[in-house]
Amino acid sequence: MSIAEGRTLRIYGSLRTAHLERLSQMDPSLMWYLGTRPDFDESLVDLESPPAQMSLQKILLGVTKRHFDRVEVNEPAHVLQWKLLIPVVLILRIRGFLTRRRSTIVSYCIENSDPATVAQQRWGLSERSARMLARIMMQLLVRSSDRLAFGSRGSLELYRSYVGKACLDSRSRLFEGLPSPCACLGDAHSKRDSNGVLFLGWFLDRKGILPTLDAWHILQGIRPETRFTLIGAGSLQPQVESWAAAHGEVSVLLDPPREQIHRALRENSVLVLLTQREQLGLPILEALSHGCEVVTNSITGLAAWLAAHGHEVLAPDSSAQAVAEAIALALDRAALREGSLKDLPTTDQRIEADLWLATGGSS
Numbered sequence: 001m002s003i004a005e006g007r008t009l010r011i012y013g014s015l016r017t018a019h020l021e022r023l024s025q026m027d028p029s030l031m032w033y034l035g036t037r038p039d040f041d042e043s044l045v046d047l048e049s050p051p052a053q054m055s056l057q058k059i060l061l062g063v064t065k066r067h068f069d070r071v072e073v074n075e076p077a078h079v080l081q082w083k084l085l086i087p088v089v090l091i092l093r094i095r096g097f098l099t100r101r102r103s104t105i106v107s108y109c110i111e112n113s114d115p116a117t118v119a120q121q122r123w124g125l126s127e128r129s130a131r132m133l134a135r136i137m138m139q140l141l142v143r144s145s146d147r148l149a150f151g152s153r154g155s156l157e158l159y160r161s162y163v164g165k166a167c168l169d170s171r172s173r174l175f176e177g178l179p180s181p182c183a184c185l186g187d188a189h190s191k192r193d194s195n196g197v198l199f200l201g202w203f204l205d206r207k208g209i210l211p212t213l214d215a216w217h218i219l220q221g222i223r224p225e226t227r228f229t230l231i232g233a234g235s236l237q238p239q240v241e242s243w244a245a246a247h248g249e250v251s252v253l254l255d256p257p258r259e260q261i262h263r264a265l266r267e268n269s270v271l272v273l274l275t276q277r278e279q280l281g282l283p284i285l286e287a288l289s290h291g292c293e294v295v296t297n298s299i300t301g302l303a304a305w306l307a308a309h310g311h312e313v314l315a316p317d318s319s320a321q322a323v324a325e326a327i328a329l330a331l332d333r334a335a336l337r338e339g340s341l342k343d344l345p346t347t348d349q350r351i352e353a354d355l356w357l358a359t360g361g362s363s
Contacts, residue, residue, distance in 0.1 A: 009068040011088055013081035015051060018282055020044040025351050027358040032059050041258055063091050070104045076141035077111035079118040089144045106357040110151040110279040112158055112301045138162040147360055149353035151177030151280055152301030175353040177280045179289035181341050184262045194335050195226045196268035197327060200283040203234035208274030213243055215323035222328050229264055265290035269334035270327060288340045293330040309343045
């Protein structure tokens with residue numbers, strides 16, 4: 001059966017640039033999605049096999065009328081996508097029972113926020129009701145899944161707390177969500193700035209931009225030669241631009257093209273991301289793949305790996321002084337080693353996870 005006939009299907013609530021960049025290396029498939037993330041770069045769409053944006057109704061009709069051997073859906077703990085995930089899974093399982101042609105349902109899992117907490121905040125439920133709802137949904141969705149590939153140990157432990165070790169381990173495998181060195185490193189000849197510090201992400205309070213700016217004042221007293229580049233966009237953009245205009249050695253790039261982001265990652269030594277909520281942290285993955293040192297906090301799903309491999313992992317409530325000192329240490333370390341590249345796997349672990357999700361083999 002050809003791909004056009006729908007042997008493999010991916011259904012995502014939202015599509016982002018990182019999905020498009022990896023698709024060419026993944027198992028060939030159709031892709032249906034509800035909407036796009038703010039970082040979606042339409043220029044990366046494969047015109048020969050473009051993903052299709054569809055309404056919820058059309059997606060549900062599509063999985064009702066057509067059989068797909070394998071369907072990848074959003075992970076069970078992604079509370080905000082339950083409105084899509086639950087009906088899709090139920091339709092696939094009912095359809096498989098009635099037609100005797102069962103679809104394999106798979107997910108890539110990196111969520112490390114408690115779904116009960118998210119449900120409580122999202123819908124104003126009592127703690128008890130939210131906990132009960134989350135447990136029911138997690139049991140239903142995990143037990144309806146055939147394979148779950150985990151991108152972080154934190155996410156794996158979260159799922160185990162809801163469904164138990166035996167239930168989860170029989171259908172899951174851990175792929176620590178690390179990238180491989182970026183291909184652009186071999187094609188470009190950018191010179192890394194030993195004093196270059198980079199913020200890459202949305203200019204939002206929850207992404208930690210304001211604590212980063214507070215730390216910069218102190219860092220200038222420790223290392224006045226340091227240069228700072230801020231890349232992003234968002235509601236705090238006017239405040240960021242006003243702050244940058246008052247400081248020397250600071251530049252702001254507003255939502256630049258991907259090529260410019262890659263160049264900035266090659267040319268800076270340290271990435272700072274003090275997010276208040278993060279799964280793996282796409283900017284962290286991109287920084288690692290370009291050889292940057294990382295300064296972040298313990299909320300990210302890769303915190304344990306980062307700490308074990310010499311990066312700076314801080315408590316979420318760390319002071320501006322502690323952040324500044326961590327950046328200075330990261331700059332010192334960047335001058336002594338070849339960044340994170342030697343610690344990375346030779347293949348992107350998201351690609352390895354996709355291969356296992358497709359085959360269930362021992363890759």
